[in-house]
Amino acid sequence: MDVGARPSVATTCPYCGVGCGVLARAEPDGTASIVGDKSHPANLGRLCSKGSSLGETVSLDERLLYPVVDGQRASWDSAIERVAGAFGEAIATHGPGSVAFYVSGQLLTEDYYIANKLMKGYIGTANIDTNSRLCMASSVAGHKRAFGADTVPGTYEDLEAADLLVLVGSNLAWCHPVLFQRVMAAKAERPDMRIVVIDPRRTATSVAADLHLAIAPETDVPLFAGLLRHVAQCGRLDEFYLDRYTSGADEAVAAAQEWTIGGVASATGLAPVEVAAFYDWVAGTERTVTVYSQGVNQSGHGTDKVNAIINVHLATGRIGRPGMGPFSVTGQPNAMGGREVGGLANMLACHMELANPAHRELVQRHWASPVIADTPGLKAVDMFEAIHEGRIKALWVMATNPSVSLPDAGRVDEALAKVPFLVVSDVITETDTLRHAEVALPAAAWGEKDGTVTNSERRISRQRQFLPLPGEVRADWAIMCDVAKCMGFDGFDYDGPHEIFDEYAALSALENDGSRDFDIGGLTGLSAAQYDMLRPTMWPLPRDGRPATRFFANGGFYTPDGRGRLLVTEFVAPEKRAARYPFTLNTGRVRDQWHTMTRTGRAATLSAHIAEPYAEMHPDDAAELGVEAAELVTIESPRGAIIVRALVTDRQQCGSVFVPFHWNDATSRGARVDTLVAPVTDPVSGQPASKSSRVAVRPFDAAFYGFAVTREKRAPDCEYFARATLSAGHALEFAGRTLGDPRALAEELIGTDALVSVVDEAAGSFRFAAFEDGVLVGAVFFARGPVAVSRAWLTGALGQACGHAAVLAGRPPQDQPDPGPTVCACFKVGANTIRAAAVKGAVTVDAIGECLGAGTNCGSCRAEIQRLLTVAEVTQDRVRDDAEVGA
Ligand SMILES: Nc1nc2c(c(=O)[nH]1)N[C@H]1C(S)=C(S)[C@@H](COP(=O)(O)OP(=O)(O)OC[C@H]3O[C@@H](n4cnc5c(=O)[nH]c(N)nc54)[C@H](O)[C@@H]3O)O[C@H]1N2
Ligand SMILES: Nc1nc2c(c(=O)[nH]1)N[C@H]1C(S)=C(S)[C@@H](COP(=O)(O)OP(=O)(O)OC[C@H]3O[C@@H](n4cnc5c(=O)[nH]c(N)nc54)[C@H](O)[C@@H]3O)O[C@H]1N2
Ligand code: SF4
Numbered sequence: 001m002d003v004g005a006r007p008s009v010a011t012t013c014p015y016c017g018v019g020c021g022v023l024a025r026a027e028p029d030g031t032a033s034i035v036g037d038k039s040h041p042a043n044l045g046r047l048c049s050k051g052s053s054l055g056e057t058v059s060l061d062e063r064l065l066y067p068v069v070d071g072q073r074a075s076w077d078s079a080i081e082r083v084a085g086a087f088g089e090a091i092a093t094h095g096p097g098s099v100a101f102y103v104s105g106q107l108l109t110e111d112y113y114i115a116n117k118l119m120k121g122y123i124g125t126a127n128i129d130t131n132s133r134l135c136m137a138s139s140v141a142g143h144k145r146a147f148g149a150d151t152v153p154g155t156y157e158d159l160e161a162a163d164l165l166v167l168v169g170s171n172l173a174w175c176h177p178v179l180f181q182r183v184m185a186a187k188a189e190r191p192d193m194r195i196v197v198i199d200p201r202r203t204a205t206s207v208a209a210d211l212h213l214a215i216a217p218e219t220d221v222p223l224f225a226g227l228l229r230h231v232a233q234c235g236r237l238d239e240f241y242l243d244r245y246t247s248g249a250d251e252a253v254a255a256a257q258e259w260t261i262g263g264v265a266s267a268t269g270l271a272p273v274e275v276a277a278f279y280d281w282v283a284g285t286e287r288t289v290t291v292y293s294q295g296v297n298q299s300g301h302g303t304d305k306v307n308a309i310i311n312v313h314l315a316t317g318r319i320g321r322p323g324m325g326p327f328s329v330t331g332q333p334n335a336m337g338g339r340e341v342g343g344l345a346n347m348l349a350c351h352m353e354l355a356n357p358a359h360r361e362l363v364q365r366h367w368a369s370p371v372i373a374d375t376p377g378l379k380a381v382d383m384f385e386a387i388h389e390g391r392i393k394a395l396w397v398m399a400t401n402p403s404v405s406l407p408d409a410g411r412v413d414e415a416l417a418k419v420p421f422l423v424v425s426d427v428i429t430e431t432d433t434l435r436h437a438e439v440a441l442p443a444a445a446w447g448e449k450d451g452t453v454t455n456s457e458r459r460i461s462r463q464r465q466f467l468p469l470p471g472e473v474r475a476d477w478a479i480m481c482d483v484a485k486c487m488g489f490d491g492f493d494y495d496g497p498h499e500i501f502d503e504y505a506a507l508s509a510l511e512n513d514g515s516r517d518f519d520i521g522g523l524t525g526l527s528a529a530q531y532d533m534l535r536p537t538m539w540p541l542p543r544d545g546r547p548a549t550r551f552f553a554n555g556g557f558y559t560p561d562g563r564g565r566l567l568v569t570e571f572v573a574p575e576k577r578a579a580r581y582p583f584t585l586n587t588g589r590v591r592d593q594w595h596t597m598t599r600t601g602r603a604a605t606l607s608a609h610i611a612e613p614y615a616e617m618h619p620d621d622a623a624e625l626g627v628e629a630a631e632l633v634t635i636e637s638p639r640g641a642i643i644v645r646a647l648v649t650d651r652q653q654c655g656s657v658f659v660p661f662h663w664n665d666a667t668s669r670g671a672r673v674d675t676l677v678a679p680v681t682d683p684v685s686g687q688p689a690s691k692s693s694r695v696a697v698r699p700f701d702a703a704f705y706g707f708a709v710t711r712e713k714r715a716p717d718c719e720y721f722a723r724a725t726l727s728a729g730h731a732l733e734f735a736g737r738t739l740g741d742p743r744a745l746a747e748e749l750i751g752t753d754a755l756v757s758v759v760d761e762a763a764g765s766f767r768f769a770a771f772e773d774g775v776l777v778g779a780v781f782f783a784r785g786p787v788a789v790s791r792a793w794l795t796g797a798l799g800q801a802c803g804h805a806a807v808l809a810g811r812p813p814q815d816q817p818d819p820g821p822t823v824c825a826c827f828k829v830g831a832n833t834i835r836a837a838a839v840k841g842a843v844t845v846d847a848i849g850e851c852l853g854a855g856t857n858c859g860s861c862r863a864e865i866q867r868l869l870t871v872a873e874v875t876q877d878r879v880r881d882d883a884e885v886g887a
């Protein structure tokens, strides 16, 4: 591809399930320029901070560019032969059930389709599961129980058209920022629109809510069962809809009778007036949309949570009409596509059922495959357990990093080390999972690959190539096809992704006639050129029938009797606070990082917001534990211990801590939170409960704390560190139990012994810096407690000419203001700058935007600006030490 010509290419963002359209152009310096695509219906030109910073993540630094076999660079032929040989041998000796694929919602649909075809139709086992098991499995199971198929009934426009939007276990402002902005724009236009947020924590999303219900963790089922009882009591059941289109209503409503407002209040820890207000709003608002995400799905009874929500929508007939319906937002860019191709171990392609013999026959016939798997394969958590039991001999991991993201991650590491043959396809040289691989295969990354993804509202968009394939990287589908051929299988000859898509679209239409929700027959027969031009398209799109936008307004469910099902949901009361492990460990995401940071962690802009893992804890808990703001704490479960920064805030409730799951052994030490998470799963969906493990918290007994800015990427030898990318190098937070020679450590980190220093040995304070021609090339600070320096200033000073005294003081000179922790990543505006403008009279988010620009580009930080402008929060933030993370 001719990079010189630099055409702008319309493609899709590779991060969250909003699925925003992006116009990308390769730049000669190896970056890319990125703008939002105004013609894409998901974002209409908007992008969040992660999407806007995509250009910073396409460099080839740290890219895996050629196959590696047993630690040595290898040719593609030998790598493919090794993989095919290892799988073939395991199958020949131990049967097809002895091999497994663990794949990802970040594969393109075409890749994902091939992975399933190979495993289920040729190898002949359903031992293929995906990280969507950790993400969407409870929603899938809940949809199937209620609707008979995994159908998302509504669209994004419904969120805008709703008069009441209920967000359950969703931090939409940080995790689906562009969709959140669409909602905020709708609310600005129609101020009567109300938003309720149901989340144990106060979040950037709840700041925008009219009502925030800070429920006790894991008590969503009684809240929604009580709501069902309430709508029944005040005559809001849609009897017509229930009679004609559903089953199970009587039983569900009867079972909900125990949940009086008083009972719900005591189960959830909410005040009865809060519960009553929420119930009255729902009862009185026809146009209600309930959005739910991981606070619902990632639970030991996530499927019941999903059905408790759907029950209310079925009972009130509020489904499938504009501004109404349950809406499960997907996390990954192709979580939906993965479900469509049957990525889960209990599904077949095109929403067909592994358990249904007619479906199996149809799929096998379409594939002309030698076999078809007929029993469900291993689900993610069980797959890794099966390795421990010696049942899996060869595993292929693609586009996911289980060593960081699966629960009980230490045991997952042991499994990865133990499995006789591990092949990993990734785009980066260094991930926690790759460390264990016998074979590492270099996959084409975003910008280099071509195919389709489906977003949360069932819209299929093209990801298009706009960069040349670097080194020897290849598309995931092409790698798999070569392995399949090398194993002796026919049926894997494709000229390009358009041929795979065509086969898949044809399968969706095969003998469908409206019997299955997923039908994209209208997209069959596309030539390569037509496929390339494919505009974002919502399914279903049958060849002859009428395309639909929404489902179920007039019934038409996919259950055997065609009726939607209300279910009796069960409340499993959370464990009591055990003396040994008194805290609930809640985990999740931060605004500017994506999962295990392999891509966002390389963008300086995205590392400026929150540069370190942390534990949000309530001030009363911190006081009782003797933890001061910004100190480090040890969090311990029966499985392990991690060290993270304490973020003391009353946004958190007593008895809970929240830790982001992004940091890992490639970016930090001692901070991988999934090592603590218990491998408890939902009995229906098999999805892990990633938000409610039991843990203990205590102060980390640090002998010293350190902070450094360095040009080279370094990992200090101590109990804790976290590293962030800067435009001119790296920032390091670190701490340990013993401090040897601070000067020697500083020399090692900066890479020179020509240091200037200020040392106060008695106080335990050591500060070192190095300059080349007046330019700061590194600085290292040690203290007995959290290092109090201006990180915002020092990280910007690296690589710049600046005075020795200021650097050693760790503060900007008197005449330069200290911006404080970064809030707006796009314009690099810090909290102090925003507060100063507020004092001068800019007291609204728009006024801050006018005078500082902050919040006017991607808008992802608007909720945080709002929070800074709230008096109570300003007081809270003023007492924060500079050392504290800017959450
Ligand atoms: N910035 C960013 N955005 C992302 C991602 C990312 O890594 N970074 N990942 C993407 C992916 S794959 C996903 S799946 C989505 C996830 O998107 P979200 O689900 O919105 O994100 P989380 O932070 O995992 O969890 C959401 C909220 O659930 C709350 N919660 C915890 N326990 C409970 C409970 O018992 N009940 C209720 N009601 N709430 C509870 C948590 O406090 C948290 O605020 O985000 C997507 N978008
Ligand atoms: N404690 C806790 N754990 C969680 C969660 C939580 O909320 N709390 N959330 C869960 C959820 S919802 C999710 S979705 C998972 C996500 O967890 P993971 O899927 O493990 O996280 P990623 O960092 O997205 O991993 C993607 C990997 O694929 C690589 N990659 C990127 N593009 C490509 C490509 O085109 N081809 C190939 N072959 N590789 C590529 C990346 O470099 C990276 O190593 O984490 C889950 N784990
Ligand atoms: S909201 Fe942000 S991360 Fe999600 S698709 Fe859009 S630009 Fe990408």
Ligand SMILES: [Mo]
Residues within 6 Å of the ligand: 134, 135, 136, 331, 332
């Ligand atoms: Mo996810």
